[in-house]
Structures are given as structure tokens and as C-alpha cells.
Amino acid sequence: MMLDERFFEKFGVEYKTNEIIFCEFEPGNEFYFIVSGRVQIVKVISNREKTLDELNKGDVFGEMAILEEQPRSATAIAMEHTKLLKFHRNNFDALLEGNPQLAYKLLVIFSKRIYDAKRRLMILLLDDPQLKVMDVMIMLAEQDPKLDLQNQITLPITSQQIASWAGMVDMDVQKELTHLARLGKIDIYGDKVVVHKIGEFQRVVASKRKSMYS
Amino acid sequence: MRQTSTTGIIPRKYKSGSIIYFEGDKSEYIYILKNGRVILTSVKLDSGEEVKEDVRQGEFFGVKSSLGRYPREETAQVIGDTEVLIMNPSDFERLILRNVTVVLKMLRVFSNQLRRIHKIVRSVLGDESEIKPEVELFKIGEYYFKAGFFPHARYAFKRYLEYYPDQNYAKAAMERIKSIDSGQVSPEDMDSDFTAPVSSSKPAIDDDDGFSFDEPGDRSEPDDMVDFDDDAPRRRSSGDDEGLTPLSSEMDDFLSDDGTASDLDDFSLDDFADPKSSSSVTQSLTKAQALMKSGKYSDAAGALEGIIKGPAPRGEEDRKSYETAHLDLGACYMKLGKLKEALEAYTATIKKMAGTPAEKAAYFQIGTVFESANKPDKAITYFSKVMNMAPKEEINNRAMKKVRELQNR
Numbered sequence: 001m002m003l004d005e006r007f008f009e010k011f012g013v014e015y016k017t018n019e020i021i022f023c024e025f026e027p028g029n030e031f032y033f034i035v036s037g038r039v040q041i042v043k044v045i046s047n048r049e050k051t052l053d054e055l056n057k058g059d060v061f062g063e064m065a066i067l068e069e070q071p072r073s074a075t076a077i078a079m080e081h082t083k084l085l086k087f088h089r090n091n092f093d094a095l096l097e098g099n100p101q102l103a104y105k106l107l108v109i110f111s112k113r114i115y116d117a118k119r120r121l122m123i124l125l126l127d128d129p130q131l132k133v134m135d136v137m138i139m140l141a142e143q144d145p146k147l148d149l150q151n152q153i154t155l156p157i158t159s160q161q162i163a164s165w166a167g168m169v170d171m172d173v174q175k176e177l178t179h180l181a182r183l184g185k186i187d188i189y190g191d192k193v194v195v196h197k198i199g200e201f202q203r204v205v206a207s208k209r210k211s212m213y214s
Numbered sequence: 215m216r217q218t219s220t221t222g223i224i225p226r227k228y229k230s231g232s233i234i235y236f237e238g239d240k241s242e243y244i245y246i247l248k249n250g251r252v253i254l255t256s257v258k259l260d261s262g263e264e265v266k267e268d269v270r271q272g273e274f275f276g277v278k279s280s281l282g283r284y285p286r287e288e289t290a291q292v293i294g295d296t297e298v299l300i301m302n303p304s305d306f307e308r309l310i311l312r313n314v315t316v317v318l319k320m321l322r323v324f325s326n327q328l329r330r331i332h333k334i335v336r337s338v339l340g341d342e343s344e345i346k347p348e349v350e351l352f353k354i355g356e357y358y359f360k361a362g363f364f365p366h367a368r369y370a371f372k373r374y375l376e377y378y379p380d381q382n383y384a385k386a387a388m389e390r391i392k393s394i395d396s397g398q399v400s401p402e403d404m405d406s407d408f409t410a411p412v413s414s415s416k417p418a419i420d421d422d423d424g425f426s427f428d429e430p431g432d433r434s435e436p437d438d439m440v441d442f443d444d445d446a447p448r449r450r451s452s453g454d455d456e457g458l459t460p461l462s463s464e465m466d467d468f469l470s471d472d473g474t475a476s477d478l479d480d481f482s483l484d485d486f487a488d489p490k491s492s493s494s495v496t497q498s499l500t501k502a503q504a505l506m507k508s509g510k511y512s513d514a515a516g517a518l519e520g521i522i523k524g525p526a527p528r529g530e531e532d533r534k535s536y537e538t539a540h541l542d543l544g545a546c547y548m549k550l551g552k553l554k555e556a557l558e559a560y561t562a563t564i565k566k567m568a569g570t571p572a573e574k575a576a577y578f579q580i581g582t583v584f585e586s587a588n589k590p591d592k593a594i595t596y597f598s599k600v601m602n603m604a605p606k607e608e609i610n611n612r613a614m615k616k617v618r619e620l621q622n623r
Binding site for chain 2: 018019020023024025027028043047049064067068071075077093096097098100101102104106108110111112113114115117118120121122125167177179212213
């Protein structure tokens with residue numbers, strides 16, 4: 001494996017416990033590979049810090065920086081003393097040339113990202129705000145393989161998050177959620193939504209999508 | 215880690231008109247079109263328009279949905295009698311890691327696609343999502359500041375000043391840093407009804423463990439050694455191939471296929487040559503061999519890989535050095551105890567150097583690899599092969615000795 005001492009000398013960075021590696025909304029030009037330690041990915045949502053993921057040795061993060069300079073979508077924090085390899089977008093090609101394994105890992109990550117981005121685009125292309133809100137819930141339900149879509153499901157999500165997925169204003173999302181709750185389709189709590197029959201949402205959105213182009 | 219069967223790569227024939235998979239199907243399989251014709255039909259997201267696409271011979275299909283673990287986005291239908299190779303993600307990984315250029319090509323295509331989709335997403339969102347990163351970054355700082363996480367707050371404010379020294383909140387950020395550094399944060403600055411950070415369950419989609427690549431323990435496991443069989447090299451010229459699976463020859467046929475145009479969308483495994491400038495092969499080899507002599511095998515391996523991936527050799531001397539570099543690379547990996555890599559190096563040698571002395575030497579060394587992996591049967595197969603390879607020379611005798619030695623164990 002190429003990730004030997006020599007490699008670390010060139011690209012290695014170390015972080016102490018609780019140190020920020022990068023912060024949500026700062027410009028991103030580098031991506032990281034975890035040599036040792038643990039990294040927490042968090043996001044501040046509705047004035048709360050939410051953990052999105054915990055990453056370990058061998059994981060890659062910040063990979064969207066490879067594509068273009070975009071603000072970071074989340075904050076990365078070292079959970080313990082952590083050693084990382086840090087790669088700038090500019091030496092990406094040279095790096096991967098010597099690291100097919102790393103390239104392969106990115107291939108897998110990008111496969112997922114392409115699907116997620118397309119899935120989100122499908123939501124954005126719906127023209128009815130209520131359908132958009134429903135489709136965000138469908139998407140989140142589909143992403144969690146532990147959920148049984150035949151039964152009532154609970155999605156850990158706020159109206160603000162739905163708004164950001166659907167490209168809507170929070171207030172409009174709240175209006176749609178209230179409407180759906182009044183129809184008895186969902187129950188709304190502060191940080192979660194209970195959907196009684198997600199299958200029904202899927203049918204409604206699918207049939208609308210079909211008719212959109214005909 | 216996801217459980218995947220390790221049955222290897224399977225050839226399958228389809229009758230004209232058959233469907234290999236439907237849009238919406240869930241399956242982990244990846245395909246290569248070996249011969250015949252496959253049409254992929256998908257629906258464009260923005261226009262609802264139906265798009266048909268021909269898979270070229272030697273091309274992969276079904277890759278993204280397999281690796282990303284989501285339903286198929288297109289329907290794959292066969293036209294005319296067609297043969298494909300089917301593999302699971304681990305077979306696919308093993309196969310393409312042997313050729314970096316293919317991984318890089320795919321990665322380039324995938325990142326272009328992703329960039330394109332992001333662009334559409336941004337254009338659809340338009341003004342609706344007028345989030346100013348500058349304002350948001352300051353807000354993050356404020357969040358941590360009010361929550362009493364001063365180092366985090368300090369980081370965000372500091373970044374703010376670095377990136378946006380002339381923006382609206384620069385002064386406020388500076389003030390915050392000052393008060394953090396002085397250790398004097400007034401109580402009214404802090405949010406009294408601050409809610410402690412909470413953790414939500416982590417999303418399952420990020421389970422990448424199956425692809426961690428720093429698992430040295432894996433290398434010497436018996437299972438992995440069995441996999442060597444799939445990688446077993448095949449001699450192109452002679453018909454004497456007992457002990458080597460038909461499947462490996464199938465793969466070799468495929469690997470030797472030169473593919474088609476070097477279009478970005480072309481994922482076929484084309485040849486390894488990658489013209490790049492560097493010093494002469496022989497000079498580089500001398501340096502690498504010096505590293506080997508001083509025991510720096512890891513460095514030497516890096517240098518040798520550089521030679522191998524470098525420009526094709528010109529002239530007799532460089533050509534010889536190029537051959538030697540392949541064999542030396544295998545030797546380095548042997549020294550480092552990386553049997554799998556050694557095997558790969560020797561396999562590559564055989565592929566590229568058919569009919570040369572290097573080919574024979576590589577077969578001999580593969581015997582040695584299996585010998586150190588404690589697989590005497592496999593080792594004997596390879597040594598016997600060398601024993602019988604023309605012309606009869608010293609290495610044939612050494613191979614014969616090895617065979618006797620192993621048989622008497």
C-alpha cells in the first residue's frame with residue numbers, strides 16, 4: 001500500500017481531540033483521508049448541532065472539494081487524536097494515479113452522490129409545493145433501509161431541513177405540513193415527522209411525475 | 215461490510231430480446247458486454263424524454279447503481295444473441311484495480327456527471343436559495359460562541375476573517391475572538407436557553423466499510439489466497455494450460471481487448487501504456503535497484519511502479535530494463551511480504567511480456583509466491599509449467615528441483 005510514512009510526511013496533518021478540521025460554510029479545496037483516529041461530521045440545524053456521521057480509519061471526507069470550490073456542507077471535528085492525509089484539488093490526479101484503492105473508494109462515494117443529487121433534482125422539478133414536501137419525506141424514507149415502508153414511519157427531520165431539501169421557504173413548508181397533518185396523513189413533532197402511510201405518498205408523487213410529461 | 219458471494223466472474227449468454235435488468239430493479243451485479251449488443255433505456259429527469267444508449271463491446275454497465283446501492287436507473291435489453299460477463303462488486307473491484315487508468319477514467323466521468331447535476335440543481339433552485347456562505351459562517355461561530363464551545367467558535371470567526379476580511383461581520387468576528395482570547399466572555403453574550411448538541415442516528419447510506427483499504431490483516435487470510443486462483447495468469451502462446459481455470463482465460467481475452475476510442479465514457483480496459491516523459495528507463499531502473507540493495511523495498515517499489523507506468527521503452531536496452539523492472543517490482547513486494555501485490559506484478563509481467571525470458575521468470579516467481587503462501591499444490595503447477603517451457607535452460611532445472619522438493623514435503 002502506498003500510504004506509508006513517506007506519504008504521511010508529505011500530506012499528513014494531525015488534529016487534537018475536539019479540534020475543528022473544517023467548518024460548515026467555509027470554502028473547501030481539500031479532501032481528507034483518515035489514517036487513524038475518528039472524525040465527527042456535524043451540522044448546525046435549528047440552533048442545534050446534529051451529528052450526521054462518524055468516520056473512522058480508511059474513510060474519506062470533504063470529497064466534494066474535488067469537483068469545485070463550494071462552501072463546506074458540514075463541519076468536521078476530530079473526536080480523538082486524529083491523523084489525516086489532506087489533498088488539495090490540484091494534486092488530485094497525481095495522487096490517484098499512485099492510489100487506485102483511493103480512486104476506487106471515491107468511485108463508490110461518487111456513485112452514491114450522483115444518485116442522491118439526481119433524487120434531489122427530482123424533488124425540485126415537481127411543481128406543486130405539497131408534492132415536494134411529500135417527496136422529501138419519500139426520499140428520506142427510501143434512504144433508510146431499516147424503515148419498514150409498509151408501516152407507519154418516523155423521520156427525524158424538521159421543517160427547516162425539508163425546506164432546504166425542497167428549495168422552499170420554511171414558512172411554506174410549515175403550511176404544507178400543517179395541511180397534511182390536518183388531513184391525518186402525518187403527525188408533526190419538533191424534530192420529527194411521523195408518516196402514517198408513506199406508500200400512499202409514493203403513489204401520489206409517482207403518478208404526478210408520470211403525468212408531468214404526457 | 216456487506217456480504218457478497220465470491221463466486222467470481224460468470225459469463226452468461228442471452229437470447230435476442232431478453233432483458234438483463236429493468237429500471238427500478240435492485241441488484242448488486244455489474245456487467246461487461248463481451249459480444250453482441252445491449253441497449254440501455256432511461257428517462258431524462260428534466261424532460262421525461264426516453265434515451266437509448268448502446269453499450270460498446272468491452273464496456274461496463276450497471277456500475278453506478280451497484281456501487282451506490284440504489285435501484286437501476288435504466289433498463290438493459292439485449293439485441294441479437296449476446297454474451298456478457300457478470301460480477302459482484304468485489305470481483306469488479308479486484309478487476310479494475312489492476313488497471314488504474316480505468317478507475318481514473320470512470321472517476322472523471324462520474325465527477326463530470328455529478329458536477330453537471332449540481333449545476334442543474336443550482337439553476338433550478340435559482341434565487342430561492344440565497345444562502346450567503348459568508349453570513350452563515352459567522353452564524354456558525356455565533357452558535358458555538360453562545361453554546362460556550364469557544365475553540366470551535368474561535369475557529370469559525372478566524373476563518374471568517376481570513377476569507378471575508380472586508381465583509382459586514384468582520385468587526386464583530388474580531389471582537390468575538392478578542393473576548394475569547396481574553397477569557398472574558400460576558401454572561402449576557404451566552405444563550406441561556408441553549409440546547410446541548412444532540413446526536414441523531416447516523417445515516418446508513420454512508421456505510422463504506424466494505425471498501426476500507428487499510429486492512430493488512432486481509433492479505434494473508436486463506437480466503438484471499440483462494441482468490442488468487444481467479445487471478446491466475448495464462449500463457450498466451452502455448453496450449454499447455456492445465457490447472458488454470460477457463461474463467462481466467464476468459465478474463466485475459468477480455469483484458470487483451472484494446473477497447474475502442476478513448477472517449478471519456480469508454481470504460482473498457484484498454485492497454486496500460488501511458489505516454490509520459492521521464493528519464494531513460496535504464497537510469498531509473500539503476501536507481502530503483504540501488505534502493506533495493508540498501509533494503510528500501512517500499513521506496514524501490516514506488517520507483518519501479520513509476521517505470522512501469524511510464525512511457526513505453528525505446529531501444530533494446532530500455533526494453534530489457536523495462537522487463538526487469540516488472541520482475542523486480544514483484545521481488546520488492548515479496549520482500550515486503552505483500553504476496554498479493556507480488557502476484558499482481560508477476561501476472562502483469564506475463565501479460566505484457568509473452569514470449570520473452572521475463573515471462574518464464576515470472577511464472578517461476580509465481581510458483582515462489584504460492585510456495586511462501588503455503589500452497590504447495592499451486593506452486594507445483596507453476597514450477598512444472600516453467601519446467602516444460604522451451605527453450606530448456608538453467609531456470610527449467612531450477613524449476614524441476616523445486617517441484618521435486620515440494621513433492622517430497
